[in-house]
Amino acid sequence: MDKDKIDKKDHILDVAERVFSEKGFDGASTRLISGEAGVNMAMLNYYFGSKEGLFLAIFQRKISSFQNILQNLGNDETIGAWEKMEKYIELYGEKIVNNNCFQRLLYQEMGMNRSNDLSDKLRDMLLKNVTELDKILNEGIARGEFKKDIDIPMVIATLYGTKNYILNTPLIASALLRYDIQDEKMIEARLKPQIKSFMKNLMKAYLLNN
Amino acid sequence: MDKDKIDKKDHILDVAERVFSEKGFDGASTRLISGEAGVNMAMLNYYFGSKEGLFLAIFQRKISSFQNILQNLGNDETIGAWEKMEKYIELYGEKIVNNNCFQRLLYQEMGMNRSNDLSDKLRDMLLKNVTELDKILNEGIARGEFKKDIDIPMVIATLYGTKNYILNTPLIASALLRYDIQDEKMIEARLKPQIKSFMKNLMKAYLLNN
């Protein structure tokens, strides 16, 4: 069946996404990935051509869904800039748990700035998400909702940096927050609300005229 | 001479620090490191025992200097909490350029949470730096300088997360800030002042009673 084939490819991609995010591209051997996925080693090359092709396929699977999520928000004319900001933070807080492995993998790959097609695509992808936030912030200034001397690029760096710091250093973050952020229940019950709440308060204090 | 030997070891460590930070532990082969350092491959094992030993030596060289930099600040009784916070941001902003490669390497290694001695040591090291910041923030609350409902762990995550985001994704950060943050001159002339200034304003807005 075609369905089984897609499911199997999807399963391989799921496993590979996790293993790559845990071990890095070079650290994750094709033997380990195929072993954990329960498929023969040759299947990786059969389906994805090469290890790099597999790596690329992981990202391509997500890129499309990533693209249009935030775009609607930015173009909404009915709500103010601060409301958009709040909704942006909500969306961004939700995605923390959902794409944990992928986020790790994404920024890990961006870290070592290789000069290949993949890195270029990923950078474009991330910059598109960032652009939406940029629009919201500029709109807020233009409307007089936000202070006019805010540092927009740094705000963006803060928003994503804080999230990445917590996700990418789970042991340190767990020690800081005093609960295990690797535990899915804890993420849902405590981490997500805490991040959202904090980031709203932080942005409120920095962006808004008081 | 003993001096030459130490210099050569130091040179190898410098090169290895850079190569590891660029390629990751698994991606950086001993042949590449020794080649870039201009020494025979066997010298790495001769000096450091193994690849992992070399990796460990990079961190051990820095750990000692890391340790006591911030401790004096925290114990200073003559200045207020907000002043300490400002000085902390100054110190933290300065170190951005100095230990660029090392910072990358450090958080890259923390990212893939291996369970070995090295990761434990690194975690302890980072947590010690974090503890000083924690003390300052608690002191600020106790003194009534800071709002009493601030989220201390998240503030710490923001401070380090923002810095790491910029350092670890240089291409994205350069696109955001509209100047090349890989250029040493730009780091000195623009990035460092901008980060310090922004972070002070951000913290002022969030921490202080208005």
Add this chain to the structure above:
DNA sequence: TTGCATTAATCAATCGTTTGATTAATTTTG
């Protein structure tokens, strides 16, 4: 000469990939 530093050569292990063969599924043909 003695002891440390350095080298080229070599080691076993593992890497990503390819192969040829076999099985399962699908399509075509009579």
Add this chain to the structure above:
DNA sequence: CAAAATTAATCAAACGATTGATTAATGCAA
């Protein structure tokens, strides 16, 4: 429908290349 032909999926085995590490020989200063 049933048999034959074709395609797709899967496998164990092996490939050459590269890995980290070791060896034995050499260089060299004290």
